Each structure stands twice: as structure tokens, then as C-alpha cells.
Amino acid sequence: MNIFNTKLELKAFLAEQKEARKSIGFVPTMGALHEGHLSLVKRAKKKNDLAVVSIFVNPTQFDNSEDLKKYPQTLENDKQLLESVGCDVLFVPTVKEIYDNNINSEKFDFDGLEHEMEGKFREGHFDGVGTIVKAFLEIIMPDVAYFGKKDFQQLQIVKKLVEKYNIPVEIKGRPIFREDDGLAMSSRNARLTKEHREVAPFIYKTLKKAKKKFGAKNIEELTKWVKKQFKKKPLLELEYFTIADEKTLKTPENIESSKSCRAFIAVFAGDIRLIDNIGLK
Numbered sequence: 179m180n181i182f183n184t185k186l187e188l189k190a191f192l193a194e195q196k197e198a199r200k201s202i203g204f205v206p207t208m209g210a211l212h213e214g215h216l217s218l219v220k221r222a223k224k225k226n227d228l229a230v231v232s233i234f235v236n237p238t239q240f241d242n243s244e245d246l247k248k249y250p251q252t253l254e255n256d257k258q259l260l261e262s263v264g265c266d267v268l269f270v271p272t273v274k275e276i277y278d279n280n281i282n283s284e285k286f287d288f289d290g291l292e293h294e295m296e297g298k299f300r301e302g303h304f305d306g307v308g309t310i311v312k313a314f315l316e317i318i319m320p321d322v323a324y325f326g327k328k329d330f331q332q333l334q335i336v337k338k339l340v341e342k343y344n345i346p347v348e349i350k351g352r353p354i355f356r357e358d359d360g361l362a363m364s365s366r367n368a369r370l371t372k373e374h375r376e377v378a379p380f381i382y383k384t385l386k387k388a389k390k391k392f393g394a395k396n397i398e399e400l401t402k403w404v405k406k407q408f409k410k411k412p413l414l415e416l417e418y419f420t421i422a423d424e425k426t427l428k429t430p431e432n433i434e435s436s437k438s439c440r441a442f443i444a445v446f447a448g449d450i451r452l453i454d455n456i457g458l459k
């Protein structure tokens with residue numbers, strides 16, 4: 179695996195690969211890799227000549243400075259995992275390499291997608307995501323970039339970014355990887371206390387039950403039902419539960435008016451914020 183820390187070296191290497199007509203699949207990550215990340219890398223490798231992964235804890239997408247400070251960093255282990263799945267290129271830039279001395283986001287208009295769900299609770303988060311994804315796509319110029327549906331709103335926003343800026347890349351969304359007990363894999367899971375880790379699978383259990391009830395109850399009733407379930411779990415604090423159309427990310431007037439919708443959830447387990455979602459139809 180080739181490891182680069184600077185844009186210049188990475189670009190020079192990739193230019194040669196493009197000259198040789200190699201296709202590039204790109205997976206951006208913040209490191210502390212798990213099976214969910216590796217599934218994206220395997221896919222990138224399977225469908226392209228080269229799999230390129232970035233590890234960069236992007237400061238501008240954190241609305242909570244403690245979360246940024248405590249974000250798990252396991253670079254040596256990440257490198258071994260990436261080697262084990264045949265990753266070709268790893269890009270690990272410093273913050274200075276990406277932002278120089280101006281650690282600020284560009285401001286984006288994602289046609290309102292940025293104001294829903296996560297956008298309501300994480301000020302500036304999607305400006306940070308837009309800034310870093312646009313920068314990486316411009317540096318790497320991949321044929322395809324892979325994103326997990328774990329961050330479904332992010333996936334839709336990245337699709338919008340590419341469309342609005344005419345960036346010549348295909349964006350692919352991939353399934354959510356879960357622990358055996360159903361908890362969606364996340365780098366932040368490593369920071370859960372034993373008690374919070376034990377209760378955290380309740381999030382996905384509730385999503386699955388909500389899916390079963392979907393259709394029998396209307397959206398308002400279902401939301402009330404979910405809120406009631408979380409009241410019974412004092413270790414988990416529900417931030418939001420929303421049913422939204424996959425395209426607009428807005429709650430449909432009624433179930434029939436949306437072709438495909440999903441339930442989205444954000445929950446605090448102590449000071450660790452967990453998100454998850456499930457397709458409803």
C-alpha cells in the first residue's frame with residue numbers, strides 16, 4: 179500500500195495511474211476503521227483498478243470540540259486493516275496540508291437537504307462535510323466514491339454536491355454494517371461505557387419495531403410511540419426520530435405521498451451521540 183501525506187505526492191502518483199488508464203474507487207474516512215469502512219474499501223477494490231482511502235479527522239465538520247478532541251485515532255491498526263483488504267493507496271494529510279492556516283468551511287446550498295435532521299442539531303456540520311468532500315474529490319478525481327448509508331443524509335448531500343458542482347464522479351451508497359447485536363458500527367462505539375454499550379442495541383431494535391408498525395400507525399403516532407419507548411431507557415436520550423422521504427429528507431404529508439421513505443434516529447448514550455436509520459418502503 180502506498181501512503182501519502184501530501185497532495186502533491188498523491189496527485190503525482192495518481193496522474194501516472196490515470197495515464198495508465200487505471201480506474202479509481204475512493205473511500206473517504208475519519209479513521210478508527212471497522213468492518214463498515216472495510217466493506218466500502220472492498221467494494222472500491224472489486225469495482226475499480228485502484229482503491230484509494232483517506233483518513234482525515236476533519237475539524238470543520240465537528241460542531242462539538244470535545245467530540246473532535248476525543249475522536250478515536252488508531253492509525254497503525256487502520257494501516258494493517260487496509261493492507262488486509264488490498265487497499266492500494268492511503269492518503270493521510272495533516273490539517274495544515276488541507277486547510278493551511280484557514281480552518282474554515284465553505285458555505286453550501288444543498289437545496290434544503292442541509293436543514294433537515296442532522297442539520298438542525300449539528301450547526302455547520304454539512305458545510306464542513308461539503309468542504310472536505312469537495313476538496314478530496316478535486317485532489318483525487320476518482321471515477322467512483324463510496325459512502326455508507328449509515329450516514330444517509332450525508333450520502334444524499336454528497337450526491338447533491340456533485341450534481342451542483344458538476345464534479346465528474348459517480349457516488350455510490352452502500353449498506354449499513356452492524357455488530358451481532360444490531361448496533362450500527364461506528365468509530366464512536368469504542369468510546370461507549372460498558373453500561374451504554376449494553377443498552378445501545380435498543381436503538382436498532384426500536385427502529386425494527388417501528389418498521390413493523392409502519393403503515394398500521396400514522397407517522398405522528400409512530401413518532402409518539404418511539405418517544406415513549408426511549409422514556410423507558412434512562413441511559414439513552416432520544417434527540418430525534420424522524421420519518422422522511424429518501425430524496426427530499428422531509429417528512430411526507432402522508433405515507434402514500436412518498437415513494438421510498440426511511441426512519442432516522444439520533445440518540446445520546448452518555449455524551450456519545452449515535453445515529454442510525456432504516457428503510458421503510
Ligand code: AMP
Nearest residue numbers: 207208214325326328329353354355363
Ligand atoms: P466516517 O469515518 O465515520 O467518516 O465514515 C466513513 C465512511 O464510512 C462514510 O461513508 C460512512 O457512512 C461509512 N460508514 C461508517 N459506519 C458505517 C457502517 N456501520 N456501515 C457502513 N458504512 C459505514
